[in-house]
Amino acid sequence: MIIGIDIGSTTTKAVSIEDGRLIRKIKTKASDAVTSATGAFGKMIVENEIKMGDIQGITITGAGASKIKNDIFGIPTVKIDEIRAIGTGGTFLSGRDHIIIANIGTGTAVIEAGPAGIFHLGGSGVGGGTILGLAKKLLHTSDFNGIMELAETGNLNQVDLLLEDIMLTDISFLNRESTASNFGKMLDTAGSGDIALGIVNLVYQVIGMLSVFAAKSRNVNRVVVTGNGSKNLIGRKILLNITGMYGISFEYPQDAEYTTAVGAGLSWEAGGKIG
Numbered sequence: 001m002i003i004g005i006d007i008g009s010t011t012t013k014a015v016s017i018e019d020g021r022l023i024r025k026i027k028t029k030a031s032d033a034v035t036s037a038t039g040a041f042g043k044m045i046v047e048n049e050i051k052m053g054d055i056q057g058i059t060i061t062g063a064g065a066s067k068i069k070n071d072i073f074g075i076p077t078v079k080i081d082e083i084r085a086i087g088t089g090g091t092f093l094s095g096r097d098h099i100i101i102a103n104i105g106t107g108t109a110v111i112e113a114g115p116a117g118i119f120h121l122g123g124s125g126v127g128g129g130t131i132l133g134l135a136k137k138l139l140h141t142s143d144f145n146g147i148m149e150l151a152e153t154g155n156l157n158q159v160d161l162l163l164e165d166i167m168l169t170d171i172s173f174l175n176r177e178s179t180a181s182n183f184g185k186m187l188d189t190a191g192s193g194d195i196a197l198g199i200v201n202l203v204y205q206v207i208g209m210l211s212v213f214a215a216k217s218r219n220v221n222r223v224v225v226t227g228n229g230s231k232n233l234i235g236r237k238i239l240l241n242i243t244g245m246y247g248i249s250f251e252y253p254q255d256a257e258y259t260t261a262v263g264a265g266l267s268w269e270a271g272g273k274i275g
């Protein structure tokens with residue numbers, strides 16, 4: 001069994017890979033990389049009653065991986081590049097052979113994975129962290145689920161300048177409800193729900209368009225969405241709207257929030273020495 005650990009900037013994910021299959025998965029959150037990695041490993045072992053002797057190795061990746069300088073609890077530990085881990089995990093979980101991956105974590109990375117290899121196309125600092133940061137100041141909450149509940153009640157028309165506000169007719173393939181300017185209207189009557197929806201809309205529209213341009217530039221018509229941001233149902237609706245306009249589809253594989261950890265676990269043999 002190999003344990004893959006993804007020490008992300010916000011959360012740490014760990015998975016067990018046995019005979020090339022994803023078996024167990026856990027999530028945890030800690031303030032520093034060492035506590036995150038050892039904590040995730042310990043949680044995986046204790047909750048699943050895994051015997052240490054059954055673990056062949058550990059692969060670590062993610063923003064915090066560079067802070068780990070030694071084998072974890074004496075088990076052979078290797079490190080793998082995060083982009084490679086996302087590409088490998090995204091290919092495995094989606095079951096597709098040529099894809100664009102939009103990994104929505106704290107920030108967003110856009111990756112191509114195909115027969116020619118795994119390539120980092122680019123990304124954006126706009127991601128899940130943007131939702132939490134803006135909500136903290138604008139809505140005075142850091143509770144992710146609370147922000148989403150607020151957004152459910154929101155009306156975009158209160159915060160975004162829509163095409164219908166400035167045009168009498170459609171422009172090319174854009175319909176009248178399309179955003180012309182995120183937060184470009186911001187009426188005095190805008191409430192917390194409207195602002196919450198405006199924040200989520202801003203983040204997913206930026207990521208959606210970035211993904212569309214990446215997909216079109218690589219002649220791919222499908223984007224696999226991974227990271228914690230793939231679970232966001234309002235975000236999925238916004239991306240579906242983009243599919244309607246640009247013809248690029250967005251897919252959400254099962255366990256997509258563990259993509260990076262899965263890719264790490266699957267790449268143990270390719271991993272580099274630690275330290």
Ligand SMILES: Nc1ncnc2c1ncn2[C@@H]1O[C@H](COP(=O)(O)OP(=O)(O)OP(=O)(O)O)[C@@H](O)[C@H]1O
Nearest residue numbers: 008009010011063104105106107128129144227228
């Ligand atoms: N229950 C939750 N608690 C905290 N954040 C959540 C929750 N559900 C979703 N999120 C979102 O998930 C984001 C973190 O996603 P994820 O764990 O994939 O990132 P990461 O791997 O830590 O970061 P990165 O890959 O950018 O280094 C948060 O910024 C937040 O927007």
Ligand SMILES: [Mg+2]
Nearest residue numbers: 008105227260
């Ligand atoms: Mg991540």
